[in-house]
Amino acid sequence: xxxxxxxxxxxxxxxxxxxxxxxxxxxxxxxxxxxxxxxxxxxxxxxxxxxxxxxxxxxxxxxxxxxxxxxxxxxxxxxxxxxxxxxxxxxxxxxxxxxxxxxxxxxxxxxxxxxxxxxxxxxxxxxxxxxxxxxxxxxxxxxxxxxxxxxxxxxxxxxxxxxxxxxxxxxxxxxxxxxxxxxxxxxxxxxxxxxxxxxxxxxxxxxxxxxxxxxxxxxxxxxxxxxxxxxxxxxxxxxxxxxxxxxxxxxxxxxxxxxxxxxxxxxxxxxxxxxxxxxxxxxxxxxxxxxxxxxxxxxxxxxxxxxxxxxxxxxxxxxxxxxxxxxxxxxxxxxxxxxxxxxxxx
Amino acid sequence: xxxxxxxxxxxxxxxxxxxxxxxxxxxxxxxxxxxxxxxxxxxxxxxxxxxxxxxxxxxxxxxxxxxxxxxxxxxxxxxxxxxxxxxxxxxxxxxxxxxxxxxxxxxxxxxxxxxxxxxxxxxxxxxxxxxxxxxxxxxxxxxxxxxxxxxxxxxxxxxxxxxxxxxxxxxxxxxxxxxxxxxxxxxxxxxxxxxxxxxxxxxxxxxxxxxxxxxxxxxxxxxxxxxxxxxxxxxxxxxxxxxxxxxxxxxxxxxxxxxxxxxxxxxxxxxxx
Numbered sequence: 001x002x003x004x005x006x007x008x009x010x011x012x013x014x015x016x017x018x019x020x021x022x023x024x025x026x027x028x029x030x031x032x033x034x035x036x037x038x039x040x041x042x043x044x045x046x047x048x049x050x051x052x053x054x055x056x057x058x059x060x061x062x063x064x065x066x067x068x069x070x071x072x073x074x075x076x077x078x079x080x081x082x083x084x085x086x087x088x089x090x091x092x093x094x095x096x097x098x099x100x101x102x103x104x105x106x107x108x109x110x111x112x113x114x115x116x117x118x119x120x121x122x123x124x125x126x127x128x129x130x131x132x133x134x135x136x137x138x139x140x141x142x143x144x145x146x147x148x149x150x151x152x153x154x155x156x157x158x159x160x161x162x163x164x165x166x167x168x169x170x171x172x173x174x175x176x177x178x179x180x181x182x183x184x185x186x187x188x189x190x191x192x193x194x195x196x197x198x199x200x201x202x203x204x205x206x207x208x209x210x211x212x213x214x215x216x217x218x219x220x221x222x223x224x225x226x227x228x229x230x231x232x233x234x235x236x237x238x239x240x241x242x243x244x245x246x247x248x249x250x251x252x253x254x255x256x257x258x259x260x261x262x263x264x265x266x267x268x269x270x271x272x273x274x275x276x277x278x279x280x281x282x283x284x285x286x287x288x289x290x291x292x293x294x295x296x297x298x299x300x301x302x303x304x305x306x307x308x309x310x311x312x313x314x315x316x317x318x319x320x321x322x323x324x325x326x327x328x329x330x331x332x333x334x335x336x337x338x339x340x341x342x343x344x345x346x
Numbered sequence: 347x348x349x350x351x352x353x354x355x356x357x358x359x360x361x362x363x364x365x366x367x368x369x370x371x372x373x374x375x376x377x378x379x380x381x382x383x384x385x386x387x388x389x390x391x392x393x394x395x396x397x398x399x400x401x402x403x404x405x406x407x408x409x410x411x412x413x414x415x416x417x418x419x420x421x422x423x424x425x426x427x428x429x430x431x432x433x434x435x436x437x438x439x440x441x442x443x444x445x446x447x448x449x450x451x452x453x454x455x456x457x458x459x460x461x462x463x464x465x466x467x468x469x470x471x472x473x474x475x476x477x478x479x480x481x482x483x484x485x486x487x488x489x490x491x492x493x494x495x496x497x498x499x500x501x502x503x504x505x506x507x508x509x510x511x512x513x514x515x516x517x518x519x520x521x522x523x524x525x526x527x528x529x530x531x532x533x534x535x536x537x538x539x540x541x542x543x544x545x546x547x548x549x550x551x552x553x554x555x556x557x558x559x560x561x562x563x564x565x566x567x568x569x570x571x572x573x574x575x576x577x578x579x580x581x582x583x584x585x586x587x588x589x590x591x592x593x594x595x596x597x598x599x600x601x602x603x604x605x606x607x608x609x610x611x612x613x614x615x616x617x618x619x
Contacts, residue, residue, distance in 0.1 A: 009467055009480060010441070011441050011442050011458060012442050228456070230446070233438065234446065235433040237429070240399055240418060241422065241425075241426070242447065242449045242450070243418045243450040244418060244449065288438065289437075289442060
């Protein structure tokens, strides 16, 4: 047998250039997202306004109070919310694909969307204040996933396939309930559908503050398991023989991804396909290791959703498209492409 | 001793049916035991149970410690397994795949130390995989992939190595090289090896002791000369063979049913039929 080759071959790690590229995309999305709108504010003004808010910098942007209000109360919260929702949905999708070893998996698979839609629908038709729609959607999304896990366990095993089948069953059940409630309350259909189709319009920083703690914790947990997700690619038995507590890892990652997604869905409505489009685009460029896919998906997802929101705001201006429609327009053909290229692994 | 394996009253059920029942097996540190037997005899099941991957009754102890009492990480530090049909993850490079074997030794945040990287590179070099280290595993030939899987198990650096048909895809030269390498590690480090083998000649050449399984139970156990008799093989495999025992060891030659050239064992060579 031969001697060890020097220098030693190193395992895959996240390369700084790749991180710099997605970081630049996020920065560009932030600036462009803040620039676009009916009020004319220049790129220089946006940048100096951001710098002026940093303690100790001591420069003035020259923006009027109204322009500052537009930036800080409308555009920035919307862009930041878009980044948080996009990043959370993308990294959650990548994590689900890892734990279920299914390239088309995302958190919606276990019924989050259907549960959140039911929660929001019930809140709206009950005439609850708009501020309670978000927690209602969150509770609905989490409740659906808990129901899916409970159903999966009653089927006798904890395999990924069983869980996915239970998710399909629960999603159908929750969707049927939602449809029933909508039919009985047709006067609120417009409001319900406005929520279901997804939007990033905000009432300032409230939604950002609501989402931030969930997003921060769930993203931190998912990132800390990115190497273990690589272990799961060899299958449950082999991963177990390599020292992975497969059920524990699967449960923790699913809980983290679910909590993050449920919080994102609660504030933004149902924005489909981000969790599939972004991780797969990252894989095409940067390889399949979850060490790379997860952090890059986080940043790329943030930039992607801000770009999608820009499209939603401008394609039919002054009317605004639901952002969920934009992501679905992009996502549906992409989904088919992924399906065609990954049939073997399904 | 850390490399000993003791299996007592092992029973494994699949779909309610026992596929291994009441099996007892003790393996010393540094011993190479070959599990042989016809398809469905329970060889792979015994290996998976020994690795702690199956729900079973009875006891499996590695180095005097019950596998049930150990965490997955502790189990993976004691036993490495080369499965019969390993899953090859799409897009994963050879170095990343072999590094999976270092998982039990990584810290909470999973950062590899220089020692881990070196161990993976040594395993890759030992199996003549150096030129492929950066290539994707899925792009290699069947034999190369099999060596990559063995390299992962060696990088795991356990005192007990379980091999489930480890060299079935290798040509005879590479096969002997890989098994010789495992044997050299066994002799120098006291590695304990339990392997499921279909090739009876290979089993006889490398194993200190053979354990023949049939229907989930041990039906014969001992040296190659004692276990590999034409009668035993005919009874449990339903095959006619000629067994030659000479200075090169025990060689089992299958004989086609109805072959008129077969003389029932009275050939000039030292056959024992």
